[in-house]
Amino acid sequence: MTKIDISEDSPIISASPILITGGAGFIGSNFVHHWYEKYPSDRIIVLDALTYAGNRQNLADIEGKANLRFVKGDICDRALIDQLLVEESISAIAHFAAESHVDRSIVAPDAFIQTNVVGTFTLLEAFRQHWEKQGKPENYRFLHVSTDEVYGSLNPDDPAFTETTPYAPNSPYSASKAGSDHLARAYHHTYGLPTLITNCSNNYGPYHFPEKLIPLICLNILLGKPLPVYGDGLNVRDWLHVWDHCRALDIVIHQGKPGETYNIGGNNEIKNIDLVRMICELMDELAPNLPVSPASKLITFVQDRPGHDRRYAINATKIKTELGWEPQQTISTGLRQTVDWYLTHRQWWESILQLTVDS
Structure with a gap:
């Protein structure tokens, strides 16, 4: 893969075939959309188990x-991976499947x-x-996409997570991601495999599965259902628009140093309850004839999640100074775009909700 400058005005240089796991x-x-639009001549193989x-x-x-091939399959299927x-x-490989x-x-x-x-x-x-059978080419890359949750929880005045923050996962999910991070790191240090690890803050944007907070709030407002907020609603998250995340991953693949970890954050720390209220206000403005108006009437505080981390925050100084990336979306612009997407893609989320009911 040729190292390139990922500026908006730089020429597009074709990369070798890329396998994107979890690409559905x-x-x-x-990320598949980003890569296809930016590198239309590249061969893209999408592998997804369609869970x-x-x-x-x-x-x-x-x-x-x-140039796009979709393969339904499991990343645990070694024979299939070898074949591809x-x-x-x-x-x-850009590894999202999780x-x-x-x-x-x-x-x-x-x-x-x-x-x-x-x-x-x-x-x-x-x-x-x-990689070894091909003679260990220097241009091969394995990008492992992970989460800030591997670092555990922050107190209100703690400094944001950096790439050297000790791991302290607090849920089975974050523990499993921490384990996979350690494997990716070990494969570089033991075998020299050109791995790259990214740890991102909470993503939001188009195609977000409805069980996650932002789409759940959007859809429940449209359906007139309660808006569940865990505990006191004061848990803080740093929100990263998925388009900004994809730009960062692109840069890491092309310019990141093998064996390194890069934190990717949105510089948008906000309390859960404030986020929910922002979505309510946007829905009141953008969505006509809501079942309940104002939408904030639907806010309902529910029992807190076991082991709920209080705060996440990403320090993205490394990727900014070394690779020149920083987010373009603010929480205001990104949320408006996201709410509008769910309003204009009703068929997409209605079909998912129907499948959930049927199953």
Whole structure:
């Protein structure tokens, strides 16, 4: 893969075939769209098991294009991974596939260990052997996309997470992601595999599965349902628009130093209750004929989640100073775009809700 300058005005240089795991999920599908639009001549292989959060409709507008191949499959399927690496001459993997919902990890942690730990190991081992058989090319890359939750929880006055913050995961989800981070790091230091790790703050934007906070609030307002807020609503998160995240990952793949970790944050710390109220105000403004108006009447405080982390915050100084990335979306501009997307893509989320009811 050729190292390039990822400025808006820089020429597009083709990269070798890229395998994107979890490419039908929320962040993965946005990344597929980003890569296809920016590098239209590149070969893109999308691998997704199409579990509950994977939705092939997320790729409907580009699936069938000559350079895009969709494969339904599990990242734990070593034979399939080996086949794709050889068949498509893969030189880069962008690894998004993961179980990612904290509540689900509390109820059923086994799936998180299988996908996030065993699945990541399977990909790393397959890619290592593929890379070694090709003579250990310097341009190969394995990007492991992770979360800020591996660092644990912050107090109100604590400094934001940096790449050297000790790991302290507090849920089965974050523990499984921490384990996969350690594997990716170990494969670089043990075998020299050109891995890259990114730890991002909370993402939001198009194609976000409705169980997550922002889409859940948007859809519940449209349906006139209660807006559940855990505990006192004062938990703080740093929100990163998924489009900004995709730009950052693009830069890390092309310019990041193998073996390094890069934190990616949105510089948008906000309390959950304030976020919910912002969405309510946007819905009141943008959505006509709401079942309940003002939408804030629907806010309902519910019992807090077990082990609920109080605050996350990302210090993204490293990626800014070393690679020149910083977010473009503020929470105000990003939320407005996101609310508008759900208002104009009703068929997308209605079909997901119907599948949930049917299952």
